[in-house]
Amino acid sequence: MREIVKNAMRALTPTRFLNTSKIYCFFYDNVFIRHGTGTRCISTASNEGEGDTATTTPTPLTRNKPLFTEAASFSELTRKDANTYITISEEDLKRSIGEGLPAGLTKEYEETKGSSLLVRASFLELRDELKACVEKAKNPNAQVRNPRKQFILDGPVSSGKSITLAMLVHWARSEGWFVFYVPNGKEWTHGGFYYKNPVAPTWDTPKQAITVLERLLKSHETILKRLPCQIFEPITLGEGPGIGMMKDAEVVAMPKGSSLFDLVQTGLTCSHAAVGVVVRLREELPLVKEVPVLFVIDQFNSWFTFSQYKEYTGRFSHRDIHARELTMVKPYRSMLHNDMMVAAYSHSTAVGKLRKHLPDTPLHVRYDFPRYSIDEAEAVIDYYSRQKLISHERFSEDKWKRIFYLANGNGSEIRNLVRFI
Structure with missing residues (x-):
């Protein structure tokens, strides 16, 4: 200080x-x-x-350079466009991000009364790394370096991590990618109903599962219809939100020839299967070959601490349930795989301080996300001046x-x- x-x-x-x-x-x-x-x-x-x-x-x-870039989309941006603004309205982002925009991005649009976003060098670096991963997969024999596939953005409060994630989601979807986006990881560990899984030693959160499937269908309905299922094992049924177990049924079958759209619809029409469908999607998506698949998780640190739920162990005693014990969280928080994944810590959710090396995460994935540099701040102030905030x-x-x-x-x-x- x-x-x-x-x-x-x-x-x-x-x-x-x-x-x-x-x-x-x-x-x-x-x-x-x-x-x-x-x-x-x-x-x-x-x-x-x-x-x-x-x-x-x-x-x-x-300023030695124009404030606004001539690029019409995130895909057209180059490294020379760093520290400039790109015109993209809040409505355009909402159409491509059915899961909802982060609070910081909504507040930026609301207070500046504009329709532009700052192009930061950190966003361009992350975008180019992910793009290189796809190009490397298409031509594995190319004599190029191996790009990074996984990142955990870690930086101070209000440094722009959530906005960067939303920009990456919009860019990837505009390129035709399938993006599994979780804008609020803390929602997976707080609120709603929770029940003991009938098979595994974990806890089901069916209300959150239904929300995930609804948002995914809103953002990717067309792609889901084109992607076939690769796994046809029956899905175990759990308790529905507030309605208990289903009578005379323990599993639901997935017939051959089903698409991922049919899989998602199964979880929405039968709430008892919602948690199992979300878990099955984690197994199905790495098998997709038709389009690139990217996992984007915000508030990722919420999945490495205790949830809001408790297990009663006696008349006057209980224990806190850790996030790793939740059926949905467990398969999605691991980064010990070869899938493209970008996550971000949120230091405004008050989940507590975590150790630097987290379980199920490699050491090299940490990405120190910076505050504004003086060049970025210069562009921001210039933009605020034009928006008559100054x-x-x-x-x-x-x-x-x-x-x-x-x-x-x-x-x-x-x-x-x-x-x-």
Whole structure:
């Protein structure tokens, strides 16, 4: 924190600066900012009588490249388009992402009142790696390096991990890929009904399974109809949400010639089979050869801690059920496979601090997701200025750098602080 404030002070010319062990306070442009442990409040204050205020001549922001890229889609972007904005509306994203948009992306559209997204170098790197995986699979004898197939994005709160995942999902689906997208991993471990699995020592969550199948059908109905089933073993029936076990039936058969669409419909028409269908999809999707398959999981760290559910072990005792004991979570959280998978930790879900090396995850998959660089922040401030979130009369390059250093590259905080320029 001290280093952040020192960087901010190099760009600021304050009239007063208070330094305590845990609280940093200073004035600039008649705005009082107090940064303490756990809280940050910004309120107007007067600094009259505290000495002469240093004045600087505003320096307009000048960029060496256009703010908007000429690319019409994520597929057309190149590395040269980094730190520019691409025009894509919220409605376009909602049409391709039937599972729903992350809260941070919705808030970005709402507060900027725009229809563009920042193209970050980290997104382009992830996209190119996944694209290289598909090209390598088509031509395995090509003399190229082996691209990475799996990533776990780990970075500070509001660094843009969820937005990047949504952009990857939209790009992959526009390329014709099948994407199994979980925008809220914590939903798999909280809420709804839970029952003991009749066969395995795990716990079923049928309500969450039905939601997963509904969202998947909304996003991939056409592709699901084209993909044939490869596994025809009967699916074990469990308890339905709030309706108990099915009478006179323990399994449901999958006839030969069925498609993945038929498999999903089985889980939706028979809620007792919903959990089994979601588990079967995890076995079926790696066998798909017609289109590339990508797994994208947000709030991935929710699957490595305890769930909301409890098992009662006595009249006055119970034990917490771990996420790995949930029938749906167990097969999807492992990364010990050869499938393409991108996951992201969420540090805003308060699931607790986890050790660096998690079970069922290789060491090399961790990807340190950065905050905004100063070049990215420059593009963001320029975009906010054009969207009239910043007053042009008071805007200058010195002032946006103050905001960048105060927020330490945090995109959400930059958006909240620009109103004080």
